[in-house]
Amino acid sequence: MHNNIEASVLVDQLLLVTLVFIHIYIYIYDSFRDNCQVDVIYTDFSKAFDRVNHNHLMSTLDSIGIGEPLLSWLHSYITNRIQWVTVDSTSSDHFTPSSGVPQGAVLSPLLFVIFVNSATSVLQHAKLLIFSDDMKIFFRIKSISDCHLLQNDLQRLVTWGESLGLALNITKCSVMTFCRINAVIKHTYSVNNTPLTTCNNDIKDLGFTLTRNLCPNMHIQLIYCKALKLLGFINRISTDHHLLTPLKTLFCSLVRLILEYGTILWDPSTASARSMIERVQRKFLRHAALKLNIFCPPHDYTPIQRLFSLESLADRRHSANLTFLSNLLSSKIDSPESLSCVSFNVPSRRTRSSVPFHIPFSSSNYYLNSPIIRLMRIANTYPSFSL
Incomplete structure (x- = not known):
């Protein structure tokens, strides 16, 4: 729990x-x-x-509508605390912070x-x-x-x-x-x-x-290097582990977490950046196949990927994008500022196009790859995405 x-x-x-x-x-x-x-x-x-x-915080809480008994509980929570400092075996006098x-x-x-x-x-x-x-x-x-x-x-x-x-x-x-x-x-x-x-x-x-130009390439390069270093550390400390589940748990909870932090913001738009991110997972799969004595065809990671029940990182990013957009539209995410930027496709006449979102014209790639515009573009490519 x-x-x-x-x-x-x-x-x-x-x-x-x-x-x-x-x-x-x-x-x-x-x-x-x-x-x-x-x-x-x-x-x-x-x-x-x-x-x-404390007094200013309590008056602020009261002014925004926090009533009893919650207000008294919060007052007790922040005031009834005793603190002291201990260095080696010597402790200071107890005091109540104001x-x-x-x-x-x-x-x-x-x-x-x-x-x-x-x-x-x-x-x-x-x-x-x-x-x-x-x-x-x-x-x-x-x-x-x-x-x-x-x-x-x-x-x-x-x-x-x-x-x-x-x-x-x-x-x-x-x-x-x-x-x-x-x-x-x-x-x-x-x-x-x-x-x-x-x-x-x-x-x-x-x-x-x-x-300064909000290009994500530097961020992608930094998390790529950080993830590779952590993957190398995991490979070194897991030399005696020959079970699939512990290896997968270590990778997903430590390495993949780095590669998927805030992907809604920096999801790479170029093939080279996507390949760089995917390279980390492929290196893990190659190392795991060698450790577990599993045959892995050269340059084909699909069998070992299926064995580990791992999706490609690109597919996971697409799923995260679609989930975020769906939650935004269904008010599970409360963000009027973000929702106001979503442009629905409302045709003035009957057309064959059935895409749900209208993508504003832009002569620059950076705007088309901005977070909300990118979410709408991805959703337009998935026929199963419904409003």
Whole structure:
């Protein structure tokens, strides 16, 4: 039961991460089509979870409609805690913290997001995205005046944070410009007259490597190398294992997990990238066949793949894409922003075409491979997909 709950929490968190990125991807791709850039400021609050004011959190929970007895239960949950520090065999005096939410607890990220949700009301121009204690503001830049508007909103965010007892860790804040134009508008953003670090080529965000033009090739290359290293480690420690099930479990739970993290966002569009990802699973199958003394024809992994009951990674990505789109349309995924980008095919006259979605015309491949457009394109190729 406990493992099922943990797995469910992980799935929900991955879904939230995916929705956060789809939201910003839609904004950035629309800006690309208008030949604009998007400046994103990544913020980091020092000891964010430890500085949640209990009284302010309780008043916020009450203002959004959390009533009794849940409100009292939450108050007891975050306040009635005793802490101490132990070094070797020596312990400090016990004390009751006056602020903060328990780190590592399932409820803590949700409580923190509720605590900082008022940040959305202080920004006048920029957009805001929050995931746990990860907060970023972004704005479409057409001229240097737009940079000044974003800087002003950043200062408003700093002032708002100080009013709640939250201080930005300036050394961990950074700026990334996403664009597909040559004439980039450059501006140095700052906090309290201290310039923020500018990322020129790429930035890591919630497990993804994002480049300035949102091309997924660098991310694919990095996860490919990471998966190969982990597969090599598994091969070395499993020399004495000659059972099919343990080998498959190790591969699926460790290696394949890396290759399938957030595939809705970066599903490769080129044959070379798809082949690179598939190469990891084929290497595992080849090693497993050798270890289990199973004959595997050269360059034909279908028999051993069937024996292990493993689908190709490309097929699994397609299934994940279709499932995500189906859940979005059936409201199992609550994301109005994503749903508004789905364009249904409503012919003005009787035609032979029966595809469910209308794909907007685009002269560029990057837009056709953006997440929502790609989901619709894949669904159009599956006759079995129904609305």
